Amino acid sequence: MYGTVVSTERLTPHLVRVVLGGEGLADFQDPPFADSYVNAFFLPEGARYQPPFEDEATRDLPRDQRPYPRRYTVRAWDPERRELTIDFVVHGEVGYAGRWALHACPGDRLQLRGPAGDYSPPADVDAVLLVGDESALPAIAACAEQVRDGMPVRAVIEVEDADEEVELTSPGALEVHFVHRGGAQDEESLTRLLADAVAALPRLEGVVTAFVHGEAESIRAVGHALRDGGLASREHVSLSPYWRRGLTDEGWRSVKRDWVRRLQGEMA
Structure with missing residues (x-):
């Protein structure tokens, strides 16, 4: 499966x-979760093949x-237009994915696999807490959009500075707190x-679901803060280290x- 670049935008x-x-997304399935993701495959310099390609053909x-x-x-999926939106964090020419996104032009192709995922805000809780850095921002934004009308939603997002802040929308009662490095x-x-x-903000009332994704040591610290402060029970916390x-x-x-296994032991 592959997608063809339709447009790019510097947010x-x-x-x-x-x-x-494009036709390469004809078999793409509706994302099953708010944090649904795809595996994207970026080609090394000088590659003699282009999407679409068979995985088996590259293994040797x-x-x-x-x-x-x-x-x-998956930041967004439009089933009528068959268009998939992905937001990339870029740091100049560093990294295969960021470099590709920085230079992507209409007509370029990207090999994909998925979607898969794990988390959607449950409907039977009283409030939603979304925490992470830029790498988790697309998932945080998607989660905020998939809550019931009027549900209290709090997003705490780490970014470099005010220039990196983006607007989030939600049918819930959304409050957004950007934290600058x-x-x-x-x-x-x-x-x-x-x-x-997170610890400095007023406590959310009732049963709280917490989505905490991003840099490994940062999400570990947030997990401990939630547990030690009684801010959310373990069964209602999604912790995922992206990097x-x-x-x-x-x-x-x-x-x-191994790192995730240790974290799960700490949070038990």
């Missing part, structure tokens, strides 16, 4: 929206010639930024399973 200095369409290639898989949230490089301060912001500071995507993939 913020570090956030690029890409809309994909040298590592530096195989596509690089990256997971991205402001160029801080101290590891402990960065790790505590979201957790401290880890100081590690490449491949490096994080190699240790993620």
Whole structure:
């Protein structure tokens, strides 16, 4: 399965929206969850193949010639137009995915697999708490759009500065709190930024579901803050580390399973 670039839009200095369409998405299924994602496959420089391609055809290639898989949230899916929207965090020419998004033009193709997912805001809770950084912003925005009318929804989002803030919409009673890193490089301060912001806000009333996704150590700190402060019970908390500071995507993939297992033990 593949998508063909229909349009691109620079939402913020570090956030690029890409809309994909075309016959390659004919079999794309409606995303089953608010945080549904696709696996996208980015080609290395000099690749002698282009989408669409069979996965099996690339498995025997040298590592530096195989596509690089990256997971991205389905920001939106238009079933009538058969168009898929994905938002990419970009940091100049760094990273296969960000570089591709930065230079994507109408007609370019992107190999995809999915969608899959795990979380949608349940209807039988009293309030929704959405926490994360830029990497989780598309999922946070999608979750905010999929709550019942009038439900209290609080989003706490870490971004670099005011230029990276985006508008969120929701049928619920939405409040959005952007937390700015402001160029801080101290590891402990960065790790505590979201957790401290969540703990400082007034307690949400009733049964709260919490969606906490983003940088690994930051979401761990938020998880502990929720547990220690009695802000949300474990069965109503979704914790998912998308990346880890100081590690490449491949490096994080190699240790993620063990890291998640330890986190689950801490939260039990």
